[in-house]
Amino acid sequence: MAEPHRTAGSGIPHPNGQSPDASDKPDSMAVPLPEPIRTLVRQAEKDLGDKLPWYEDLPQDSKQILKELIEIAIASFLTWKGRQDSLPPDTGCDSEQGMVSLPAPLEFSQVISPRQAMDVTRVIVDLLENNITVFAREGEPEDETRDTILRYAWEVAFSAATIYADLAEARNSMGTRTETLIIESLIDGSTGRQVTTGLTMLGWPADYRCFAIVGRTPRGGKTSAGIIHQRIRLTLEQAGARVLMSQHNKLVVILADMEEAGTPADLCAGLLRYFDKESPVCLGPLRHGIHGAVETIQAALNTYTVAPAAEGLSVDGGLPRPLHADDLLPERALMGDEKASDQLYQEVYKSLSNGDRNNPLLVTLSTFLVSGNSLETTARRLGVHPNTVRYRLKRSIEVTGWDAMNPREAFVLQTALKIGQIRDAQEQMQEPRA
Structure with missing residues (x-):
């Protein structure tokens, strides 16, 4: 009796002694599979809805x-098994011949997630394990076939994991x-x-509320800057940002x-441990949209630049953590920050x-600030009662939020008034003469 024809590389006899013709495959990725195996695959494809939620x-x-990829995976197993069967006895699995590349990785990764890829791998392995007699070569013990299937399953799983890891690394690099x-x-x-x-492309909506944080990560520590950046990102993302x-x-x-x-302050407070303790951590104001993103980033950077000139912002004489950009408006204005001046x-x-x-x-606030913060002197210059000065100063606090009795806040107010006086003078110069 003639030896049955075996599909190239598979070690599996094909019915009628003929290789399957690609032309009789209904799918676009025609895969030459022996008829009994093709029947099993078709049945498995019909059951995918029950096995994969x-x-x-x-x-x-x-x-x-997905169906075509399962067929390619089975055909790949046949080829892989054929190479293993051709090795001399007792040589074990050849590393060069045994490596498996997951078929059509690009299409595969675009169709399903890594977790779903593992689900599909399980379907493929179940198909192989539940039909050992179909996939075994003539006279091959079932245990030997089962071991081959398990080795292949490990190779496929490792290949899939490698593909998704490479894609994740590429996407991360592109995202960075x-x-x-x-x-x-x-x-x-x-x-x-x-x-x-x-x-x-990074998933941001057209409108958003945003704020910036600027600081320096620890230098010379045991933890690399890349790891610290990932921890910062993870902390913010876990908070929902x-x-x-x-x-x-x-x-x-x-x-x-x-x-x-x-709030920005709450979110920033959770990140302070990742920054250099000897350097300021600067928090930009909350703003909206793309133009607001420019404003808050520039504000935070300028705040970091002028931080060495900041005084009187905390009881102990140090810098608050975080350092709010709005708390250094006068210093930012002095360095030419137009947004702070505005x-x-x-x-x-x-x-x-x-x-x-x-x-x-x-007029009362301006006079008070140039009079050595003296109520009596201010009252004399304005020709009003000191209580009137007190009342107007109290009203100015309600209007601006800054208290002229506080040295630091008096500096903020005085800077604002000087900016206003300069701009008023410029406007007067530009006004047409009568």
Whole structure:
């Protein structure tokens, strides 16, 4: 009796002594499988909905790709097993011949998640283990076939894990480059399409509330900067915030979309342990959208720059942690931060003047600040009772939130008034003469 024909590399006899013709395969990825095995695979494909809870939610084209990939995996097993069977006895599994590459990795990773890939691997292994007699070569003991199947399952699982690890690393690398590009653009004040497109690619919505954190991570410690960055990111994400992060001039620059994560101060407080204890950690103001992202990042960076000039912000003479950008408005204005100057002008000077440069609140506060913070001197210069001065100063606190009796806050107010006086003078110079 003639020896039955064996499919190349598989060691499995094919019925009728003929190799299956690719032309009789209904699928686009035609795979030459022996008829008994093809029947088993077709039945397994029909049962995918029962074995994989997520299968029915896949689009039809993804279902088709998944089925084709299962067929390719079975054909790959036949080829792999054929190579193992061809090795001399007692040589074991040859590492060069035994390595398995998961078929069509790109399509596979686009269709299902890593966890789902493991589910599919389990379906493939079950198909092999439950039909040992079909996959065994003639006269091969079942235990030997089962061992071969287990080795193959291990190879496939390892291959799938490697593919997803490589994809994750590539995506992480791409994400890191995109984040760096976005952060550097925002630092420069750029809000063009490239930036907005990058944010969309990273899953940011069109509108968001964001704030920035700027600081220096510990130097010379046992933990690498990369690990610290990952811990910062994980802490914020676990709190419910979206995160962009990049390194800029040896500083870590973080932009966080709050969503429903809490207040910026609360979120920043949970990160302080990751920053250098000898350097300031600066918190930008809460802002909206892409232009707000530029403002809060620049504010936090400028706050870090002027931090050495900050005095009187805490009882012990040190710097608060975190250091709020709004607490250093005068220092930022002095270094040329236009947003800080605008904020002081609008929130202090314009609020006090209320459209009138001779508003009593504005005049009283200005006189008080240039009179050595003396109620009596201020009252004499204005020709009013000291109680009137007290009342107007109290009202100015209600309007601006800053107390002229506090030396630090008096400096903030005086800076704001000087900015207002300069801008008023510039406006007067530009006004047409009658």
